[in-house]
Amino acid sequence: MVAAVEPGWYDDGTGAMRWWDGSRWTEDFADFGFGVELRTSAVPASAPTAAGWYDDGRGRMRWWDGRRWTAQSRFSGGEQAYAGVVVDGRWIHLGELSQPIAGVVAVVDSLERIGKRPGFSRAAHAKALFGPRGRLAWRQFGRFDRRALGLAIESADQAWITFPPAGDEAGARRFASWITASADHYRNR
Incomplete structure (x- = not known):
């Protein structure tokens, strides 16, 4: 069924x-x-x-x-937000973008490592890479400092990138872990 x-x-x-x-x-x-x-x-x-x-x-x-x-x-008032990403129940939002949270993966790493992730680079080449202000071209992503810390949200058909506040790597990792756990929870429902 x-x-x-x-x-x-x-x-x-x-x-x-x-x-x-x-x-x-x-x-x-x-x-x-x-x-x-x-x-x-x-x-x-x-x-x-x-x-x-x-x-x-x-x-x-x-x-x-x-x-x-x-x-x-x-939003409902029960949402969690960090670095421009908002999670409100079963949905995750970045700027004007929204998608069901089930099936997404969140990672925090250097932009150099994020750019090498297969799902991220696939989304970028498919023109499905987005930042808080909208679509990002691969060349735009390449202009960022590769050592900078990024919060990436990946799904099957798109990837989002945003930047945690300076000096808050631990907070970014907690939020990314929570997103991934929420995605797993809703994926299995």
Whole structure:
């Protein structure tokens, strides 16, 4: 028996991020490079009609302006945040990016070592490498100080990089360990 997949933005198998309504693919596509940009003018069937704060289906409340989701968001209040990464229940967020936490791996290491991780370099070459401000090109990543400490979040199809506060390697490692443990917990549910 196959478990039901919750509604949300997922890779549809062609490399595009597409809205899954819980039972089928819709015609809504998104580009998560620099915020959410719908590639279609269609409004998701479940979209509210009145402006206001609504659950966006990705673990946070977002402002619906009556026609589209805006970049304004807020969380439940029970979230954990560190270096721009927010974990709110089953979801993990960095800037405008969100994904289910199940299946991610978090590591803290030098940028030189992070850049050599197979999942990280695969994501970078697939143009699926993101920082707090959006998509990062491989050459942009190469401009960072290779000795700098980074917090990397890797999933099957993308990688995120952010930078812990200076001098807080222990805090970064605790947070990364907690993310990985949470991912394992939800992966096995």
